[in-house]
Amino acid sequence: MKKLVLSATLLLSVATFAQKEELKVLKKIYAKETISDKDLEAYKAASTALDGLATEESDKVYAKFYRVMYPTVVLASKGEKATMQDQMKLYSPDFIREYGAVIDETIEFEKKSGKKIYTDELIEEKNQFKQTLTTLALNLNTGSKFKEASVFFYSLYQFDPKSEGKALKNAAILAVQSQDYKLAQKMYEEYAVSDYLNNGTTFFAVNKANGAEEEFNSKEERSKFITTLGTHEKPKDVKNSTTKPDVYKILAILYSSNGEIEKAKVTYAEARKLSPNDEELKKGEFDIYFNAGYAGLAEDDKLVTEINNSRADKKKYDSLMLKRKEMFAKSLPDFEKAYSINPNDANTKSILKMTYEIIGQPEKAKAIN
Numbered sequence: 437m438k439k440l441v442l443s444a445t446l447l448l449s450v451a452t453f454a455q456k457e458e459l460k461v462l463k464k465i466y467a468k469e470t471i472s473d474k475d476l477e478a479y480k481a482a483s484t485a486l487d488g489l490a491t492e493e494s495d496k497v498y499a500k501f502y503r504v505m506y507p508t509v510v511l512a513s514k515g516e517k518a519t520m521q522d523q524m525k526l527y528s529p530d531f532i533r534e535y536g537a538v539i540d541e542t543i544e545f546e547k548k549s550g551k552k553i554y555t556d557e558l559i560e561e562k563n564q565f566k567q568t569l570t571t572l573a574l575n576l577n578t579g580s581k582f583k584e585a586s587v588f589f590y591s592l593y594q595f596d597p598k599s600e601g602k603a604l605k606n607a608a609i610l611a612v613q614s615q616d617y618k619l620a621q622k623m624y625e626e627y628a629v630s631d632y633l634n635n636g637t638t639f640f641a642v643n644k645a646n647g648a649e650e651e652f653n654s655k656e657e658r659s660k661f662i663t664t665l666g667t668h669e670k671p672k673d674v675k676n677s678t679t680k681p682d683v684y685k686i687l688a689i690l691y692s693s694n695g696e697i698e699k700a701k702v703t704y705a706e707a708r709k710l711s712p713n714d715e716e717l718k719k720g721e722f723d724i725y726f727n728a729g730y731a732g733l734a735e736d737d738k739l740v741t742e743i744n745n746s747r748a749d750k751k752k753y754d755s756l757m758l759k760r761k762e763m764f765a766k767s768l769p770d771f772e773k774a775y776s777i778n779p780n781d782a783n784t785k786s787i788l789k790m791t792y793e794i795i796g797q798p799e800k801a802k803a804i805n
Contacts, residue, residue, distance in 0.1 A: 458486040459495070462502045471513040479509055497545045504538045507531050527569075529591055535565070536595035566596060573606070583614035590623065601632020601676075602653070612686065621690040628683055636676040641668035681711035685720060692724055700724050722777040726784060729770030733763060764794045775804075 461482040465475045483506060486499040507526050511518055539558050546555050569592040576585035590607035593600045608627045611620035627633055639652045641662055650668070652658035661668040684707035691700035704721035711717055739760050746752045771788045778784065785804050792801035 458482040458489065459498070459502075462486070466502070466505070466509060470515065471509060473513070476510065476513055480506065493545070494549070497542055501538050501542055504531075504534045527572075527588075527591060529587075529594060532569075532591045533594040536562070536597075562596070566592060566600070569595065570603075573603075577610060582610045583616050583619065586610035586614060586616075586619065586623065597631075601630055601636050604630055604632060608686075612690075617690055617693045621687070621694055621696075624683065624687040624690060628680075628687055633676050633680065633683060638674045638676055640672040640674065642670040643668055681707045681714060681717060684710070685714075685717055688720060688724070697724065697728050701728075718777060722774050722781070725770045725777065726774040726781075729767040729774065730787070732767035732770065735763065736760070739763070761795050764791045767791065768795065
């Protein structure tokens with residue numbers, strides 16, 4: 437098992453807690469240096485059986501641990517033949533999420549039971565695994581592989597969502613840099629509702645050597661640099677929620693880019709509630725409404741040509757005029773909203789006035805100067 441990416445030492449004494457035959461089988465196979473196909477079959481069978489047999493809480497906790505760790509056993513069975521692709525499969529989002537959850541559950545169980553058996557090893561394993569994911573993400577970012585880096589930062593967040601909220605932020609930013617706007621939308625949607633953004637805090641301090649304000653991963657880390665090392669000063673705490681208008685702004689742009697105009701409208705509105713005087717937000721919201729209204733008139737030139745060519749056919753002429761009136765009426769709310777945001781825009785005033793005239797509201801048209 438020395439070829440495992442993850443440590444195998446955590447599970448060597450599970451039988452101390454539960455003497456079920458299945459647990460003994462799992463422990464024995466997991467500890468092997470060389471794992472055969474027959475071992476894999478036996479491991480899988482014992483794990484499946486144990487899920488149905490475990491009744492005591494301790495058995496259930498450690499049975500789940502073994503089940504979640506099955507991918508590492510499969511990897512170990514490949515030995516030196518394991519490829520990079522095999523390694524990458526191990527880091528699938530589902531496995532990483534489950535692995536992080538099962539570590540936390542096991543630590544919490546031992547805390548509750550008062551039997552601190554795996555806790556120290558699990559904490560160390562968790563930190564090592566997080567460092568592995570961080571290093572992979574940073575290396576990919578350095579190599580301008582932004583999409584891949586985004587995926588690994590997101591995996592880091594999934595592994596430990598309570599303390600790795602910043603990784604979700606990095607995943608969202610890098611997804612935009614990768615120009616995969618569908619992925620970026622997914623990342624920013626999750627980031628917008630995350631506990632990190634809404635309730636978290638970012639810790640800053642000034643580097644005495646160069647006067648630059650630097651960000652720290654935690655208050656404890658910053659304290660070390662200020663108090664112990666003495667390299668930093670002037671600590672400052674900033675609530676992450678203060679950046680929500682910018683997050684919503686980016687999310688609204690992504691919705692617009694991905695053709696989800698109604699979501700973009702809602703998101704701009706939320707952003708402007710938080711930052712009503714932000715001119716960039718104001719312009720973004722104005723553009724989304726003006727463009728939506730204008731897009732609704734895409735067939736107007738063609739329709740006008742048909743109308744002009746149908747003057748001799750009153751029935752067809754009237755039908756086409758009604759169609760044009762309905763088309764402008766449908767775009768009216770967007771133009772009115774754009775006008776309410778920026779009543780000084782000449783194009784908006786012109787097209788809104790024309791819209792009122794076409795749909796039969798001349799008084800409203802006259803009111804626009």
